[in-house]
Amino acid sequence: MTDVPVQRIRNFSIIAHIDHGKSTLADRLLQETGTVESRDMKEQFLDSMDIERERGITIKLQAARMNYTAQDGEEYILNLIDTPGHVDFSYEVSRSLAACEGALLVVDASQGVEAQTLANVYLALENDLEVIPVLNKIDLPGAEPDRVAGEIEEVIGLDCTEAIQASAKAGIGIDAILESIVKDVPPPQDNVDKPLRALVFDSYYDAYRGVVVYFRVMDGTVKTGDKVRFMASGKEYVLDEVGVLAPNQVKVDALHAGEVGYLSASIKAVEDARVGDTITLATKPAKEPFPGYVEATPMVFCGLFPTDADQFPDLREALDKLRLNDAALQYEPETSSAMGFGFRCGFLGLLHMEIVQERLEREYNLDLITTAPSVVYRVTTIKDEVVLVDNPAHLPDVQHREKMEEPYVKMEVITPETYVGTLMELCQQRRGAFIDMKYLTPGRTTLVYEMPLAEVVTDFFDQMKSRSRGYASMEYQLIGYRVNNLVKLDVMINGDPVDPLATIVHRDKAYGVGRALAEKLKELIPRHQFKIPIQAAIGAKVIASEHIPALRKDVLAKCYGGDISRKKKLLQKQAKGKKRMKSIGTVDVPQAAFMAVLKIGSDS
């Protein structure tokens, strides 16, 4: 299976906006080349994680090798490297694109260019990839391939005279796509005589073999039994196995420059073989690693606390296990006066955060309270020290702060013209600074804003979707830190400060947010036997206060007489309702209350 001449290898990716048909097309290509038998075909072979499948999004990259006999009669090896479809994972996208020479740009012909199409296509062009436009879903009655081709030419500047019209679902245009990959994507460079350099574009943890690493050989050759070095982590291993992804793993003796494959070497955790790292031979190392390695830095943090304090060791164990497979996940123990023991966890973004939370609950059966997400603030103290603060509760007191900076993003929103007004209003409410507005094509507009990341992580996406009836799309990238007039908003429940409810807001918004938060908490916290005051404060100054009136009746009073079973049922029902509550002092606070601040961001 190896020793294919490099002229007959093609390495490519598929880039697309969510739902434009990337996975469906990948499946078709696998089927058409006979790589996967139709009867083996689970729907969407490449998206293998359950959560991904349920949400219909691609998170982890994978790869597949296809054999294809082209119209010129030659047999080619086509390596498809899949890319995750979400802004949180754009670094992984860039690394998998770096492993390719070409990309299929799939655009839904009934929709058109979206924010993610653009972001991905720019990444592909930065990596010098040959981009092949594919107008997908032409089977739909609403498809307008000519209009969309014009849009791609106009917006991206790609020649679309030969854009392929396709339907991944109905199997139209698939041969044309395969031929175009062979004809238009350049073969890899023949660098087999150079010292080994292989680029890691994905890795996952396997309980039996240790980490399995997916890589593209850029230069040289790698063989089973070789002693290799990961140039960024500095770790060295003897290879137990190398092989190709056909798409199941098939062992081979060696892989040469231009090829794509996997290796295993009893590596203990993915952080020792990170995406973007370069593999070389320990005995004859390359001088320089492949450029572009970056260590993933978490952008969003939250607290995770077990509802039941006894589950703390289980939570630690679960995080340790997840971490084996997720080098971007960070966590450290956190003690909160209100919540007890838990962990402060760092994530690449909101989706990454949700995935981890969901896996902890589903796969490890933990009952968790999650606090609202926070970004990382940069505080300069009066002693001129710089402190990074990922937890509002740990913000140095105002008298110790010289200045405070927050992360900013450049946000691009693509929307039908009708929603421009309401979306501009939303961006302005979120402290966005207007930068640009362009008409992509008649009727479709792109808005560019610079905005604090903190305003994006408080459900900007949902707001944008609901204001545009689902039609707008967005992308953002970090552009650095900026000084702002920020304050910490504390919350007291029944007189006790509740540190996980503390948040950092702009001074101009503090009163509005404080009032809305107090009202929202009043709504969310159930009544108790006693009256519960709720206050929001900046420093010692209370800026909003509410109270939850006491319950008047004993719930059991209704169950007169000795009807034990009914009483029991009622108590059980209450116990169920109590799940996902955290007792703070004598007050039971439900999970929703910890997220209350996310629900008020836009109306204050």
Ligand SMILES: Nc1nc2c(ncn2[C@@H]2O[C@H](COP(=O)(O)OP(=O)(O)OP(=O)(O)O)[C@@H](O)[C@H]2O)c(=O)[nH]1
């Ligand atoms: N009518 C029609 N529907 C299609 C076609 N290709 C894909 N779809 C449908 O469009 C939806 C999204 O397709 P996916 O292949 O999951 O899209 P994706 O781009 O992989 O989405 P993510 O994995 O979320 O990035 C699915 O319901 C597909 O059945 C097509 O050519 N025609």
